[in-house]
Each structure stands twice: as structure tokens, then as C-alpha cells.
Amino acid sequence: MGADGLLVMHGGGPTAVINASLYGAVTEALANPSVGRVLGAIGGVGGITEGNLLDFAGVLASRLEMLPSSPSSAIGSSRKPLGPDDNVEIARALERQGIRWLLCTGGNGTQDTCGKIWRACREQGVEVDVVGIPKTMDNDIAVTDHAPGFASAARFMAASVSAMCADVHGLPAHVSIVETLGRNAGWVAAASSLADESGVCGPDLIYLPERDFDERAFLDDAQRLVDEKHSGVIVVSEGLHKAGGEPVATPLLRTERATYFGDVSAHLARLVISELGCRARSEKPGLLGRCSIAWQSSVDRDEAVACGREAVRAALAGDSGTMVGIERIASDPYEARLVRIPIERVMLEERCVPPEYINERGNGVTEAYRTWLRPLLGGPLPRFASFC
Structure with missing residues (x-):
């Protein structure tokens, strides 16, 4: 042959x-x-x-x-x-x-x-x-x-979170925590920041694995949302970890290279309920965010x-x-x-979200990231109407 x-x-x-x-x-x-x-x-x-x-x-x-x-x-x-x-x-x-x-x-x-x-x-x-x-x-x-592969996942996340933000804005009764895929990098979670281009509103808080997760600071941020808006949308990445590298939610399985992350959004929703005494929901699109044509x-x-x-x-x-x-x-x-x-x-080198794309408090992204991402989405997101 x-x-x-x-x-x-x-x-x-x-x-x-x-x-x-x-x-x-x-x-x-x-x-x-x-x-x-x-x-x-x-x-x-x-x-x-x-x-x-x-x-x-x-x-x-x-x-x-x-x-x-x-x-x-x-x-x-x-x-x-x-x-x-x-x-x-x-x-x-x-x-x-x-x-x-x-x-x-x-x-x-x-x-x-x-x-x-x-x-x-x-x-x-x-x-x-x-x-x-x-x-x-x-x-x-x-x-x-x-x-x-990333830009389509980013478009899915921005569009899906924009609809969720509209829902929560229309019925401000709970804190909704959305978990994204992404492993040790927060690119997909950060993409939710463009949800506000729907014309209604965007996520209130975004947490990426590039910053150590502080549970107390998170609860303080969530309390402010409840005090000011009675509700809110929070986007978190599956790879969130505390100082020292301990995962926020215990991994379900570890292999030689891969980690099957625990349910971060459910863990944080339970934390909001137990610590703040308010309603909270967890959402986890999972593979839908990867495969959505x-x-x-x-x-x-x-x-x-x-x-x-x-x-x-x-x-x-x-x-x-x-x-x-x-x-x-x-x-x-x-x-x-x-x-x-x-x-x-390239071999096994991970490219994470750089510091200049993350805000000072570590609970959102900068306009520099949004400018970088915007042209990759393949056109504007649908526009929504709201009168409240």
C-alpha cells in the first residue's frame, strides 16, 4: 500500500x-x-x-x-x-x-x-x-x-443568560446561579457579560477560576443584590477554587488529567439559602452550551x-x-x-483569562474583555423589550 x-x-x-x-x-x-x-x-x-x-x-x-x-x-x-x-x-x-x-x-x-x-x-x-x-x-x-468552538459556546452563554436575566428581572423573587463549563479557564463564564446587549440587563456577578474564590466576599456580594434588587443573576465557572486550590465543590471524579467537577451552582445556591435566608436557584446548561447548533x-x-x-x-x-x-x-x-x-x-499549556480582563473585585469582567469577545459572536444578540 x-x-x-x-x-x-x-x-x-x-x-x-x-x-x-x-x-x-x-x-x-x-x-x-x-x-x-x-x-x-x-x-x-x-x-x-x-x-x-x-x-x-x-x-x-x-x-x-x-x-x-x-x-x-x-x-x-x-x-x-x-x-x-x-x-x-x-x-x-x-x-x-x-x-x-x-x-x-x-x-x-x-x-x-x-x-x-x-x-x-x-x-x-x-x-x-x-x-x-x-x-x-x-x-x-x-x-x-x-x-x-469557543465563540459558539460564548454566543450560547451570552444569549441564554440574557433570557434568564430578563426572566429574573420580570419576577425578582430569587437569586439565580448559572454554572458554565470551562475547566480551569473562565472564558465561557466571562462571555455571559455580553448578555446585557439584549437591551434588558446582564448578569450581576461573574466569578472566574483565575481568581481564588472567597466565600465570605461572595455572600456579601449576594446580600447586596438581595438588598438592592431582591434578586439577581450570578454566573460561575465549574473550576472555581478557594485559596490554595481547594475546589469550591468537591469533584465527583478525578482521572490522570481530567476533573469531573462538583455541582458548583447547586452548592452556592444552597449557601445563599442557608446563610442569607433568601430564595436561590441553580442552573447548569452543561453540554447544551457545548453542542448547541x-x-x-x-x-x-x-x-x-x-x-x-x-x-x-x-x-x-x-x-x-x-x-x-x-x-x-x-x-x-x-x-x-x-x-x-x-x-x-502548545502541548498541554493552558491559556487562562488574563488579569486585565477581570475587574478589581474579581466578580466581573472589564470592558477590554467585552471588546475582545464581541466580534467573535457572529452578529448581535436578539433584542428584548421590557417596561419594568
């Missing part, structure tokens, strides 16, 4: 635009005569070692055209932990299957795997060019301005497609051991370009 195949693999949690990147990569590769076969690894890295590969030549064009607007991962994904021997096994499997180019789509964990597979191929003398495609709703991949950002979708295409171009040019990144040129009007970043600068 000649080494003429280009293989796309997905890793980690899907997003609202991971299939858009797949679409960009597959259509770019199918149009290039130097690529003999365009393949997808079914179920992530396991698809490589088990030889469970989809040949896109047999997929109808009409089905491919559905990818940019399809949620989840059309070829599956995985969180399978890998050791040094696994990376060697993957390199050998790629060689056996005639793969010449490998594209790894995922977050910083998958980009770490991407880099290790690239190294294993070089060490084993396997001629495979490896390129990473960024993907994460958490937006915690290093170096790139932002990652495909209804709130997909057009900017996010277009950039995801472009990243997939650029990854193919980088691979075919022999620019191996790189990840496609997004470099912002301007915010108003928005302008960005794609760059190729050495994968070793």
Missing part, C-alpha cells in the same frame, strides 16, 4: 464547529490530486490502532455539505489516555495503513497527543507529517488568540472551516509538527489571519 492517505482524527469533547473543521479539511484534501485517500478515524485514536477508518470518497457530497451545521463529532472522538508505547503503536499503525498525513483536531490534551505522535513518527523513521487543528469550547489552548457563531463556523483547510495545506507543504492558530489583527472591524504554530509551544 502506497503512503498517500490523509487521515483526520478527533480528540476530546466535541463542539458546535468541530465538524466544520472536518468539512474544511476533507473538502480541501479531496480537491488535491496529490492525496490518494481522505480518511477519518472513527472514535478517535482507537480508530487508528484498530483500523476503523472511514473513506470519504464514498460519502455523498450532500452529506459532506451537512457537516458545518451538524453538532458533535461526525467521526466520533475519545479521551483515551496514551503512554509512550501507545504513540509508537500509533506511528506503526499509520505506516501500515499507508497514511502520509495526519491531522489531529482537539484541545490542549489532543495537541499534546498530536505532538507526541509527531515525535514518535520521527523517532521510528515513519514518514508521516502531523498537523494540529485547534478545537475547544474552553478556549484554553496556548498561543492562538482563540480556538474554534442553534446558537452557533457564523464567525466560529467560518474560522473552523478555514482552520481545517489550512491544516491540509500545512501538511501537504511538509510543515509538520505545527498547529494552525488564529492571530488577531484588529477587533473593530474584526480581522484575523491563520498562522502555523510549533506544536511544542
Whole structure:
């Protein structure tokens, strides 16, 4: 078997635009005569070692055209932990299957795997060019301005919180605490700050894991809301922790790298009820914030497609051991370009919300963050009417 195949693999949690990147990569590769076969690894890295590969030549064009607007991962994904021997096994499997180019789509964990597979191929003398495609709703991949998947999650959060704020504003009877995904980075929680662009109101307080969480300060903030408004909307990130790193809510499960966070919003709602003696509710959109096609950002979708295409171009040019990144040129009007970043600068490096994007009290974000985020949402949020 000649080494003429280009293989796309997905890793980690899907997003609202991971299939858009797949679409960009597959259509770019199918149009290039130097690529003999365009393949997808079914179920992530396991698809490589088990030889469970989809040949896109047999997929109808009409089905491919559905990818940019399809949620989840059309070829599956995985969180399978890998050791040094696994990376060697993957390199050998790629060689056996005639793969010449490998594209790894995922977050910083998958980009770490991407880099290790690239190294294993070089060490084993396997001629495979490896390129990473960024993907994460958490937006915690290093170096790139932002990652495909984040803007759609941000749009979902801003829109959903705007509706919730309108609800609480219309019936000011309780404190509502909304918990977002995001692991150790608060990008998604911070995105709720744009909810006020609905024309009604936005969240009253936002707490990010980049600042140590002070329970007493939180209760004082919540008491002020109750005293002044009789209600309020508070957005918190799942990764909130106290000084010293202790999680606000006990994690449900820890693995080698992943943490299944405890129910932070429910914990804080109970705290408000017990300590302040007022009504409180917890809301946890969870995976809905990651997979929602209804709130997909057009900017996010277009950039995801472009990243997939650029990854193919980088691979075919022999620019191996790189990840496609997004470099912002301007915010108003928005302008960005794609760059190729050495994968070793990205591997398992977490990019958190910088201090200048968090307000002094640590219970909200600055206008600088809002300016940075606004052009990524793909157009204005719906406007609401209110007369009270």
C-alpha cells in the first residue's frame, strides 16, 4: 500500500464547529490530486490502532455539505489516555495503513497527543507529517488568540443568560446561579457579560477560576443584590477554587488529567439559602452550551472551516509538527489571519483569562474583555423589550 492517505482524527469533547473543521479539511484534501485517500478515524485514536477508518470518497457530497451545521463529532472522538508505547503503536499503525498525513483536531490534551505522535513518527523513521487543528469550547489552548468552538459556546452563554436575566428581572423573587463549563479557564463564564446587549440587563456577578474564590466576599456580594434588587443573576465557572486550590465543590471524579467537577451552582445556591435566608436557584446548561447548533457563531463556523483547510495545506507543504492558530489583527472591524504554530509551544499549556480582563473585585469582567469577545459572536444578540 502506497503512503498517500490523509487521515483526520478527533480528540476530546466535541463542539458546535468541530465538524466544520472536518468539512474544511476533507473538502480541501479531496480537491488535491496529490492525496490518494481522505480518511477519518472513527472514535478517535482507537480508530487508528484498530483500523476503523472511514473513506470519504464514498460519502455523498450532500452529506459532506451537512457537516458545518451538524453538532458533535461526525467521526466520533475519545479521551483515551496514551503512554509512550501507545504513540509508537500509533506511528506503526499509520505506516501500515499507508497514511502520509495526519491531522489531529482537539484541545490542549489532543495537541499534546498530536505532538507526541509527531515525535514518535520521527523517532521510528515513519514518514508521516502531523498537523494540529485547534478545537475547544474552553478556549484554553496556548498561543492562538482563540480556538474554534469557543465563540459558539460564548454566543450560547451570552444569549441564554440574557433570557434568564430578563426572566429574573420580570419576577425578582430569587437569586439565580448559572454554572458554565470551562475547566480551569473562565472564558465561557466571562462571555455571559455580553448578555446585557439584549437591551434588558446582564448578569450581576461573574466569578472566574483565575481568581481564588472567597466565600465570605461572595455572600456579601449576594446580600447586596438581595438588598438592592431582591434578586439577581450570578454566573460561575465549574473550576472555581478557594485559596490554595481547594475546589469550591468537591469533584465527583478525578482521572490522570481530567476533573469531573462538583455541582458548583447547586452548592452556592444552597449557601445563599442557608446563610442569607433568601430564595436561590441553580442552573447548569452543561453540554447544551457545548453542542448547541442553534446558537452557533457564523464567525466560529467560518474560522473552523478555514482552520481545517489550512491544516491540509500545512501538511501537504511538509510543515509538520505545527498547529494552525488564529492571530488577531484588529477587533473593530474584526480581522484575523491563520498562522502555523510549533506544536511544542502548545502541548498541554493552558491559556487562562488574563488579569486585565477581570475587574478589581474579581466578580466581573472589564470592558477590554467585552471588546475582545464581541466580534467573535457572529452578529448581535436578539433584542428584548421590557417596561419594568
